[in-house]
Amino acid sequence: MSVVGWLKKDGKWKMNRVVGLMLVVLAALVSLVGCFYTPYDPNAMDATLKNASPSLAHLFGTDNFGRDVLSRVMKGAGTTFAVGLSVVTIGAVGGCLVGAFTGYFGGKADLILMRFNDAVAAIPSILLALVFVGVFGSGTVQLIAALGILFIPSFARVVRSGFVVQKELDYVKNARLMGASHLRIMFVHILPNIKGSLLSALAIGFNNAVLSEAAMSYLSLGVQPPDASLGRMLSEAQPYLFRAPWNAVAPGLMILFSVLGVGLLSLEGGAKHD
Amino acid sequence: MTNEAKLSKDRALLTVKDLSVAFLRYGRGDKTVVKKVSFQLAEGEILGIAGESGSGKSMTALAVMGLLPENAKRTCEAMLFDGMSLCVPATKRTARKAKKQEEALRLGLSGKEMAMIFQEPLTSLNPVQTIGTQMEEPLLLHTSLTAEERKAAVLTALSNAELKNGEQLLSQYPHHLSGGMRQRVMIAMAMINKPRLLICDEPTTALDAVTEREIVSLIRKLAKEQNTAVIFISHDLYVLRDLCDRVMIMKDGKVVEEGETEQVFEHPERTYTKSLMKAAVKGPKETVSAVNGAVSDAEARDGETVLSVENLSVVYKQRAGLFKKPTEKHAVNEVSFAVQKGEIFGIVGESGCGKSTLLKAVSGLLTGYTGEVSLQVSAPCANKEEMWEQSPDGKKKEAGVQMVFQDPYTSLNPAKKVGWILEEPLRLNTTLTKEERLPLVQTILRETELPLDVIDRYVAELSGGQRQRVAITAALITNPELVLLDEPVSALDVTVQAQILELLLRLQKEHGLTYVFVSHDMAVVRKICDRVLVMKDGKVVECGATEDLFLRPQEEYTKKLLGE
Amino acid sequence: MRYFMKKTIALVVTLLLAAFLTFLAFEVIPSDAAVANLSIDATDEEIEALREAMGLNRPLMVRYGSFLLGALTGDFGESTQYRIPVSELLSDRFGVTVSLALLSFVLIVGISVPFGIFAARVKSKAGEGFVAFLTQTMMAVPPFFLGMLITLLFGIVLRWFTPGAYVPAGEDFFGFLGFMIFPAIAVAVPKIGMSVRFLQGSLKEQMGADYVRTARSKGCTNRRVLWRHVLRNALVPVVTFLTMVMAEILAGSIVIEQVFNLSGVGRLLAVSISARDFPVVRAIVLYTTAVVVLLNYGADLICRFMDPRIKEL
16 A cells, blocks of 8 residues: 555545654654764753754754753654663563463463453553662663563553454354464464554554653653753753753654654544445 | 225325435545335335345435434435425525424424334443333423323333333343343333334344244234334345235345235246345255266265264353352253264254354364264364375365354454465465465365455455355365354345355265254255254254154244244 | 442452552562661671661561551651651642642543533544544643643743742642642643543444434434433443543652652652652552552442443452
């Protein structure tokens, strides 16, 4: 399917997809370019340029240490998205395995695991992440590990509920009669059928991960200085909010746009009739 | 017909002229599902509308009631109920006003002068309101009765619908009741204001054969007592013939034929009507003359037993809860039978009689049973290498048990293309390469009369009949010795049903296959099976050669099933 | 009644389990509390003596027992950072957090229920798109960024409140409200976006249900269909959803208290984690978990009351 075909429905542009794709592409470009090139060294301080307002030389101005905000946003977005992607990957792979096995086989193990899962899921993930970081110390790796593990239950729940429904369907029985192994049924026959809910869980998970990273780093419990991350930048910008609001607005909007973009892309849109 | 009846017939209660219903679709043009349908209904008359799915019969009814979905648009020349126009003609400018007018009239008539019952009584009742609350709503909306009077009226209506314990029912919720009781509640609720028109949209499709007959006779009784005109929609021609004064046959949104019931059934004029009648005809199995030089039935069954089941029992145990004792339920109770090679063995019974559980145990999908199931067939994946070696006479070696399920929507993997689905059994059971598998798939597709391009399509893109053909193809591709058919035609329209049965019979003849055919539909069983086993509550009621059993049923229950 | 008992037993079991996990989490900390309390150059004997004094050498289950007993009586030991009982530290801060959470919850329910009903009735493509875009945007704003924007706009530019100057409710209730409304908005906005979407989805699903057609066939007006038939069905999942939102409000307040410089439980938690003040962290985690579990219990009972089909555990 072509991109344009995907963006259109019944000859009309689907605005949520168009806007969403633009925002996601923008966010991806900014962070990817930031990996290889930034206008200035994101960590280079310049005492003569503290909290300078936006200008041609510094499009988004400079921060309290005279660092270029645009460069830091580019670098920071990379860090934030990398954390988000790693977290979602850990959560999705772990969740798929746990959810597939418990959902497909059921039984006592499923009962106990799901009880545990429910208990973990009932508690807000940021609280658990805080405890995790409290116990194992703060830092990017600990943050990814903490959020990644904490995201497993939510993916497991989605995958499990998909499996519980799908395994009762006749095509699964049919596959059994054909002599397919349990593993093959789980991952070749059933998994493609829950692609839809898994994709939207991925989108929601990514957004939650980005927002959680930002919140944790804002509380100085995530990415550590001098590394730039969007949440970190917001926390550093707060004391100078009145003098240099651009310090906060640039990273804030970057988070907003990327999360909004992914959110819009994952929207189930369009009329469901015929 | 008495003079009085004739007189009332002359006065049309409902006149519909050139009714069309279209679904609005952005950018793709509208999709018309009802095309210029016209009919009249006299006071107290029962009109049946028959047609297969997609014929527009339900949409016609909903259009009369003003209950079409929001993206549907209805247009008509005239729609008069007792002289009142249900469909106000409007130009673009007056559309809003006309719609308001229609809505006001609809609110006044619906539930009072005209009422409707639907196919699924469970979902059609509000799950969080008591029966009492829901029953009295039409009274609340259309009468000025006091609370006690309403309660009395509700109780009367319930007893009219032959429901006992009305008092107790009032405080119960829909999920407490059985399917038949729910539909009775729906009928009682629809009839509570003694409407002059009752529209029934497939009201018995979700019910058992026995319950179906009870509901139909209830509708007939109430309609007669209160002189209510009825529009009865069904795909089941026998129900219509039994109930209706007149019938109307619809196809693709158009009326194909209309007339007095007997006239239409005895002397159908249109080819489509004829094919419908032919498909629905109840009769014995046609002894097809041997095709392709295959030996005749009797000789094919040279006593070789393919499947024998002895004292099979399946017990479902409900685990003990914190406050509950463990309970046991015999889903299948001491069932024994044997199936000979080359025969079609039928198992019939109402839903919940254990026939599906029995089939699961035979197929090996269910293991927790007691008793003996012995299959004289090789396991599906026993001889991977040999299976597709062809013997000198071109016949494939046989392998295993395969199954065809009721609903091809769920029995075929929706995430895969048909080609993949058909190749999967070969992939699992043979060592054939990708290049070798494709021609095999193509060959068998030709046999099941499917176009070859289905290989590249998803199941959702096929019609119901095509889907079931794919399911049959997938089951037969490994050339199994025993094929279990679990209600294989129940989800299909009658004409498609006939085609699929024909296909099954032909394949059985040509390849000497053995079928176990499970169904709740006596007519279908009679048409295809050599021997039949009747089940009730997990037990065998009766077993014998099909024609013997149909012509001379021994047991009361069998007679009841046959509708005698 | 049976349902009630089952749920209550499950509640007690869950609470005990949560308490045990919280207890255990801080038992596996690489450096134990005794080490954390002493300077780096403490000798092994000194550490051992303190361990003995703090009761860290007793068996695990005994310590769990005394921890549980302490938790029930509100005794969580002493904060290693402030050297005062944890319960004292918490009691000062509960008011702020609870009032922030309640105020946000009132905002969320008060705005999203009517707006959700309105959104479910929007028919036009453009209208649907607008609602979707609006709710997605609300959900995408990081609450602390929103808090900063609110501080900037209402606190610094418009001067509607003085940033950082919390007014206790006891002194000046309207002053308190005038201040707290701003952090509450920051907490509420993303949740309003979520709730509106959820309620809209739930209502739309119910509006397509078969029983709606039945109600209309009885002559119900659209208004009656919505209020008498659809709403109660649609609200059942919403109750469970709102419990989850409430739990997230509690979590969200951790960050928002930081932004608005409120001395609440959340801020204390963040500070205590940085300072590795584990008795405080443990107490807060246990309390929050207990609140969340109790909320779920309450939601289950409400759902049972609203939907007669729920019978099994």
